[in-house]
Amino acid sequence: MATRTVGSGDGRSLGVVLAAAAIAAAVLSPLAWLLAGGVDALDSLGLLVADTTVRVFVNSTLLAGAVTAASIAIGVPLAVLTVRTDLPGKRTLTVLLAMPLVVPSYIGAFAFVSAFGPRGRLQDLLAPLGVGSLPSIYGFTGTVLVLTLYTYPYVFITTRASLKTLDTTLVDAARTLDHTRWEAFRRVTFPQIRPSIGAGSLLVALYALSDFGTPQIMRFDVFTRVIYSAQKYNLDLATLLSLQLVAVTLVVLALESRVRGGGVTSEHPGRRTSLLRLGRWKLPALCACLAVPTLALAVPLGVLGFWLISGGQTSSSLAFELSYALNSLWLAAAAALLAALCGLPIAYVAARRDGPAAAALERSAYVGYAVPGIVIGFALVFFGARYGGALYRQGLLLLPLLVFAYVVRFLPQSVGSTRTSFEQVSPALEEAARTLGEPPLRAFRRVTLPLVAPGLLGGAALVSLTTMKELPATLLLRPPGFDTLVTHLWAAEQQGYYGQAALPALVLLVVSALSLLVMVRLEGYDVE
Amino acid sequence: MSNELARTASGVDADRDRDPDARVRDAGTDPDPDSDAVLELDGVGKSFGRESVIEEMDLSVRDGELLTLLGPSGCGKTTTLRLIAGLDRPDAGEIRLRGAPVAGPDASFVPPEERGVGVVFQEFALFPHLTAAENVAFGLQGVDEAERDRRVRELLELVGLPDKGEATPDELSGGQQQRVALARALAPKPQLLLLDEPFSNLDVDLRVEMREEVRRIIKEAGVTAVSVTHDQEEAMSISDRVAVLNGGRIDQVDPPERMFQHPESRFVAGFLGHASFLAGRVDGDRVETGLGAIPRERVHGLAPEYDDTDVDVLVRPDDVQARRAVADGRGESATGPGRGRADSEAGDGTVVYRRYLGPSVLYRVELDSGDTVACMHNHADEVGLEERVRVELTADHDLAWFPRGAKRVADGGREDASPPR
Numbered sequence: 038m039a040t041r042t043v044g045s046g047d048g049r050s051l052g053v054v055l056a057a058a059a060i061a062a063a064v065l066s067p068l069a070w071l072l073a074g075g076v077d078a079l080d081s082l083g084l085l086v087a088d089t090t091v092r093v094f095v096n097s098t099l100l101a102g103a104v105t106a107a108s109i110a111i112g113v114p115l116a117v118l119t120v121r122t123d124l125p126g127k128r129t130l131t132v133l134l135a136m137p138l139v140v141p142s143y144i145g146a147f148a149f150v151s152a153f154g155p156r157g158r159l160q161d162l163l164a165p166l167g168v169g170s171l172p173s174i175y176g177f178t179g180t181v182l183v184l185t186l187y188t189y190p191y192v193f194i195t196t197r198a199s200l201k202t203l204d205t206t207l208v209d210a211a212r213t214l215d216h217t218r219w220e221a222f223r224r225v226t227f228p229q230i231r232p233s234i235g236a237g238s239l240l241v242a243l244y245a246l247s248d249f250g251t252p253q254i255m256r257f258d259v260f261t262r263v264i265y266s267a268q269k270y271n272l273d274l275a276t277l278l279s280l281q282l283v284a285v286t287l288v289v290l291a292l293e294s295r296v297r298g299g300g301v302t303s304e305h306p307g308r309r310t311s312l313l314r315l316g317r318w319k320l321p322a323l324c325a326c327l328a329v330p331t332l333a334l335a336v337p338l339g340v341l342g343f344w345l346i347s348g349g350q351t352s353s354s355l356a357f358e359l360s361y362a363l364n365s366l367w368l369a370a371a372a373a374l375l376a377a378l379c380g381l382p383i384a385y386v387a388a389r390r391d392g393p394a395a396a397a398l399e400r401s402a403y404v405g406y407a408v409p410g411i412v413i414g415f416a417l418v419f420f421g422a423r424y425g426g427a428l429y430r431q432g433l434l435l436l437p438l439l440v441f442a443y444v445v446r447f448l449p450q451s452v453g454s455t456r457t458s459f460e461q462v463s464p465a466l467e468e469a470a471r472t473l474g475e476p477p478l479r480a481f482r483r484v485t486l487p488l489v490a491p492g493l494l495g496g497a498a499l500v501s502l503t504t505m506k507e508l509p510a511t512l513l514l515r516p517p518g519f520d521t522l523v524t525h526l527w528a529a530e531q532q533g534y535y536g537q538a539a540l541p542a543l544v545l546l547v548v549s550a551l552s553l554l555v556m557v558r559l560e561g562y563d564v565e
Numbered sequence: 566m567s568n569e570l571a572r573t574a575s576g577v578d579a580d581r582d583r584d585p586d587a588r589v590r591d592a593g594t595d596p597d598p599d600s601d602a603v604l605e606l607d608g609v610g611k612s613f614g615r616e617s618v619i620e621e622m623d624l625s626v627r628d629g630e631l632l633t634l635l636g637p638s639g640c641g642k643t644t645t646l647r648l649i650a651g652l653d654r655p656d657a658g659e660i661r662l663r664g665a666p667v668a669g670p671d672a673s674f675v676p677p678e679e680r681g682v683g684v685v686f687q688e689f690a691l692f693p694h695l696t697a698a699e700n701v702a703f704g705l706q707g708v709d710e711a712e713r714d715r716r717v718r719e720l721l722e723l724v725g726l727p728d729k730g731e732a733t734p735d736e737l738s739g740g741q742q743q744r745v746a747l748a749r750a751l752a753p754k755p756q757l758l759l760l761d762e763p764f765s766n767l768d769v770d771l772r773v774e775m776r777e778e779v780r781r782i783i784k785e786a787g788v789t790a791v792s793v794t795h796d797q798e799e800a801m802s803i804s805d806r807v808a809v810l811n812g813g814r815i816d817q818v819d820p821p822e823r824m825f826q827h828p829e830s831r832f833v834a835g836f837l838g839h840a841s842f843l844a845g846r847v848d849g850d851r852v853e854t855g856l857g858a859i860p861r862e863r864v865h866g867l868a869p870e871y872d873d874t875d876v877d878v879l880v881r882p883d884d885v886q887a888r889r890a891v892a893d894g895r896g897e898s899a900t901g902p903g904r905g906r907a908d909s910e911a912g913d914g915t916v917v918y919r920r921y922l923g924p925s926v927l928y929r930v931e932l933d934s935g936d937t938v939a940c941m942h943n944h945a946d947e948v949g950l951e952e953r954v955r956v957e958l959t960a961d962h963d964l965a966w967f968p969r970g971a972k973r974v975a976d977g978g979r980e981d982a983s984p985p986r
Binding site for chain 2: 463465466468469470471472473474475476477480483484487488
């Protein structure tokens, strides 16, 4: 009865569904243009089996696999340590261990390269000691290292959440049935937390596949990096690679949904039982818990701090201007407003209607999660170049396209947060307003809207903050001469003027930290 | 099984609590049901997808009465309410409010906001972002402010919450929330008030108190009301008339007393309290049953054309008493209408089931005739399991009956309700 669909008796819901469908179609359109381009590129299909393409495919798959495996290897034990043992200072450790999420991976990569790369800070320090060269930070190893350090928290957080709600009397039951702790974990705990590990791993794998900044800085040829360079000289190659990347992403999504099956939610969560006593393993465990965030947080903060103070080489063409920050701000505001407006009808339909059509509408809004930013950016460049005509050549279409790209990428954040709010508002409230004499639109405005406003605003805040640190679509779609914090940081980094990259990087770190705070408040995530 | 027992226990309660004269009612056959009807349903049907929830429903609600739609869960009660309120559209039939069609094949659909029908929702649906007073004032749009404040005060007083106007819904207890919901629905002076399972969200202790309160408020406001519930005790205790729903149709509409004593179908008989059926044969001025002969005048309205036919006589657990059969052939004094049986010494049945319920004990006795009857005793009465007993009919009212051939009524009852032959 609770999920009864709303009023078959009015035309409004049809209007909302049509609006949601139009938005979903718009959000899906970049993929359509990409497919259209793919049809044109059929002549060049041979490119798919060219050596470079195969190498790119292998590299990407290896990278995603390695980063996911490493994240599980780090995230799951840390989650168990901070939930189920008597480790001291678990609360602080938990916050610390989740913090690397705040660092955009391209800033992490930049920090690691400038610290450990050739002529980096560490090498400078070690040179007097006779250490001539360090193992190269570039390539596969460095990319895996950096991506793992900044994405393992996804696994850590989701695993923790399910461990916390796990009914520990089940473990006790297994122990009384003559299972050792390890056997009990393997046969009782693990099957129950597996879906959560799967969900976290999915996020990690998607991130590793779609990240552009890190492999670009680490000079490791994966889809995103090659698409970025190919879109300048070989549209067919870029199109085919984009389609291939989307296909790989879909395979990952399909794999995850198979792993996810079989998970059971416990009916009696949160029972306190005795914690595992670490005994003499306490100190090593504590060190392990501290080492990971130290590496992930201290390196970038140290490096950025160093560059900010020492300045390093500067280039006058890269002097910081206030307009960069202002550009970032208004782009973020525009994207947030639009994402909130577009998210509203989709969230409403998703929360209030059952059936395959509603599910399909909602899922299409999530295309931004699955399709890498570089692909969305490229699809829009492709669209502009082909159909934009004079407007595109004069650069007038670029900013609207950029804002649209942001909306496509971050609409899921707006829909998710708004949808949750709608679900907390019983449809009976609107019906009550109807029986008290209010026509549908006024009932919505007087009752539902005020109640979902916090979720709507929270989603918009989240979109604006993530927009500010978005890299690949911004690089592809910004008009010439138009700079934001991110593009300024990127230019300075790529040209080696690390000192001038430090300030925008620190600003972005703050922005990123804020967005995480918003997310924590929206989802009521409990570090306890 | 426990369901059945609960029903039995509450059936007895309802019987005892009833106060027949306190009601405005019309116990006779409907004189002219449409003369002062506020609401009429005429052949209304509704299905969701392929599943038909309501079929061909006819109902007429009179001015000023409180009518309860009673039925098991899934019988279409709430759907009926939503159709009346305009929250769903019927697929067939017509709905009229004070004679004016609001939904139907020949009428344009009148949306809920234009029907003047107030609803108290199952979970109350108070607007959480508004205070109690603002909730009550919600439907008073276009009323000038002084008048609105006066009306809000008046209603809060009516529901007994004059000091709670500034409280937000989450600061109110369940009972208080219900009072506010009632005040809010009554504020725009609806021509009809609907209550959807009004007490299901309250603690058991509060329910009985709120039943009386809600009835008082509705009567004081003078509004015509339709409520729905699956709780027969609740329906019996608040309603002027009860309509029993069965599988999307209405089986019977009657005042509670009449409904309980003279159910028109086995379904109604079984749904309102525990029912046992005694197989009998009409024989002149008596009906011969497994409990002995029952005088014909004690069986309600048994017409001459049923002479020499098989009938089932309805007995409630409080209509019969089981006493330990006495070995020397003299049972305890038999005063009931079951007197005059040939083999009273050895008893006429065996206790096959015994359930201690605290204040009372429920027995099930398998009669030698093959019938099984349930008896409710005072808790002090002690008869053991497997003991031989004599069952006496102690009822001082007419008994209802059903023809075995099921000709008299459209029988919605279950066939297995009839005793084994």
